[in-house]
Amino acid sequence: MWSPIQQTPTCVVILFSIHFVLKAEKLLKRNGISHDVIPVPREISSDCGMAVEFSCLEKERVLELLASADLRIAGLYSRNGKNSFQPISPEHLAVNALN
Amino acid sequence: MSAKPSPIYADNAATSFPKPREVIDTVSSVLGSMSLSPGRSAHQYSLECSRVIFNTREALADFFNCPDSSRIAFTCNVTEALNVGIFGLLGKKLHPGDHVITTALEHNSVMRPLRYLEKTAGINISILPVSGDGEVMVSELPRLMRHNTRLIVANHVSNVTGAVADIEAIGRNKGDAVFMVDAAQSAGVFPIDVVSMNIDMLAFTGHKSLLGPTGSGGFYLRQGLSLRPLKMGGTGSNSETEIQPDFMPDCYEAGTPNTLGIAGLGAGVGFVNRTGIAAIREHEQRLCRLFLEGVGQMKEIRVFGPTADRERAAVISLRVKGKSESEVAQRLDRDFRIMVRAGLHCAPGAHRAMGTFAEGTVRFSLGFFNTEADVTASLTALEIISKN
Numbered sequence: 001m002w003s004p005i006q007q008t009p010t011c012v013v014i015l016f017s018i019h020f021v022l023k024a025e026k027l028l029k030r031n032g033i034s035h036d037v038i039p040v041p042r043e044i045s046s047d048c049g050m051a052v053e054f055s056c057l058e059k060e061r062v063l064e065l066l067a068s069a070d071l072r073i074a075g076l077y078s079r080n081g082k083n084s085f086q087p088i089s090p091e092h093l094a095v096n097a098l099n
Numbered sequence: 100m101s102a103k104p105s106p107i108y109a110d111n112a113a114t115s116f117p118k119p120r121e122v123i124d125t126v127s128s129v130l131g132s133m134s135l136s137p138g139r140s141a142h143q144y145s146l147e148c149s150r151v152i153f154n155t156r157e158a159l160a161d162f163f164n165c166p167d168s169s170r171i172a173f174t175c176n177v178t179e180a181l182n183v184g185i186f187g188l189l190g191k192k193l194h195p196g197d198h199v200i201t202t203a204l205e206h207n208s209v210m211r212p213l214r215y216l217e218k219t220a221g222i223n224i225s226i227l228p229v230s231g232d233g234e235v236m237v238s239e240l241p242r243l244m245r246h247n248t249r250l251i252v253a254n255h256v257s258n259v260t261g262a263v264a265d266i267e268a269i270g271r272n273k274g275d276a277v278f279m280v281d282a283a284q285s286a287g288v289f290p291i292d293v294v295s296m297n298i299d300m301l302a303f304t305g306h307k308s309l310l311g312p313t314g315s316g317g318f319y320l321r322q323g324l325s326l327r328p329l330k331m332g333g334t335g336s337n338s339e340t341e342i343q344p345d346f347m348p349d350c351y352e353a354g355t356p357n358t359l360g361i362a363g364l365g366a367g368v369g370f371v372n373r374t375g376i377a378a379i380r381e382h383e384q385r386l387c388r389l390f391l392e393g394v395g396q397m398k399e400i401r402v403f404g405p406t407a408d409r410e411r412a413a414v415i416s417l418r419v420k421g422k423s424e425s426e427v428a429q430r431l432d433r434d435f436r437i438m439v440r441a442g443l444h445c446a447p448g449a450h451r452a453m454g455t456f457a458e459g460t461v462r463f464s465l466g467f468f469n470t471e472a473d474v475t476a477s478l479t480a481l482e483i484i485s486k487n
Contacts, residue, residue: 023153
């Protein structure tokens with residue numbers, strides 16, 4: 001599990017439903033990428049689902065893994081503070097563009 | 100009779116019994132350890148429930164070789180899955196005046212929705228006939244195909260005769276039609292590969308040979324196909340909108356699911372995987388051959404269905420000369436504690452095809468937990484009943 005004590009900036013990926021969150025979790029676990037399954041932050045969306053948080057250093061690898069499993073993502077954010085998130089614009093999402 | 104014989108359960112085609120220990124333990128531990136409400140809240144209990152559902156979905160995707168586990172949706176049984184498929188295609192791939200092909204061995208869970216659409220939506224139905232020993236004549240398929248054949252629904256294994264339909268051949272010849280397979284009796288005994296069999300929608304149930312609890316089942320739907328959902332409501336996703344999600348599995352899973360049943364189903368699939376589907380089939384087929392050889396010696400008994408040398412399931416339909424089906428079943432139950440099913444088995448078309456309508460047959464359906472001793476006791480009981 002990724003620990004918030006770590007000081008590296010983190011990214012939060014939003015997927016379409018809990019199934020895809022757990023699919024992403026399985027992929028990240030299998031590939032040894034530290035992560036945490038968190039409630040979708042209210043600052044991002046009013047959706048009551050879950051999201052996956054991981055170190056931004058792993059961003060490219062995570063996006064690659066999700067793309068390789070055909071996991072479409074609904075949004076990607078970097079966490080700037082406890083309750084502050086910055087969307088990473090779609091053009092930076094190589095394969096998994098929002099649709 | 101002095102000592103009461105131990106009960107013999109031979110109604111596995113209705114619901115398998117007993118269940119593997121791990122299915123019972125899983126259901127019990129899930130019931131005792133989490134809230135059973137997945138994907139609804141962000142707390143640990145809900146997340147654990149979501150994992151239970153996710154794991155069963157992944158296990159089923161592997162089991163049927165589905166390329167993407169999100170293409171599996173859970174329902175409460177195969178009947179619901181078939182209803183979602185048949186009614187859900189209306190207005191999508193299926194329109195008034197379109198043509199549907201099905202087989203003479205279908206269960207009412209297929210025939211009733213189709214007959215309803217025939218009457219209310221003007222679809223036209225053709226039926227693949229069966230041969231003398233109750234096998235679907237797939238060779239007739241090309242002759243029945245029309246330019247507007249949009250749907251082919253086929254029963255994989257008959258719950259009346261135990262006959263196995265050549266699903267691969269249907270898949271090869273389906274043309275542009277949606278190919279829907281009712282795997283109620285086959286899943287867990289006969290290998291199913293949705294890719295190599297060219298299956299567009301596979302409907303299965305949890306409580307038969309997948310050895311799970313009742314109230315569990317579902318379907319696989321090929322990528323690119325969509326259905327009109329039969330129910331809409333809370334999915335735990337896209338909550339900010341009042342529009343039903345259009346992605347699987349959420350679009351077909353409104354409402355809190357049967358988490359317990361799905362947990363047990365996952366354990367059942369685990370048991371089948373560990374035991375080996377081939378070992379299960381071999382065991383059941385060996386018992387079936389013994390049974391068929393035994394009743395073959397009794398001239399008062401007539402079996403309806405494929406002979407022992409054919410690939411078949413351990414579902415044995417028979418009649419005892421001069422006895423009604425209900426009388427035979429009742430005597431088996433009361434005098435010998437052998438539980439079977441008598442009648443039409445919800446498949447009147449199959450009985451019409453076999454010439455056993457409207458009385459039906461006495462059906463023995465053997466499962467993985469039946470033994471040779473069960474078969475011997477059943478044969479002895481049938482011998483006694485047929486003599487007086």
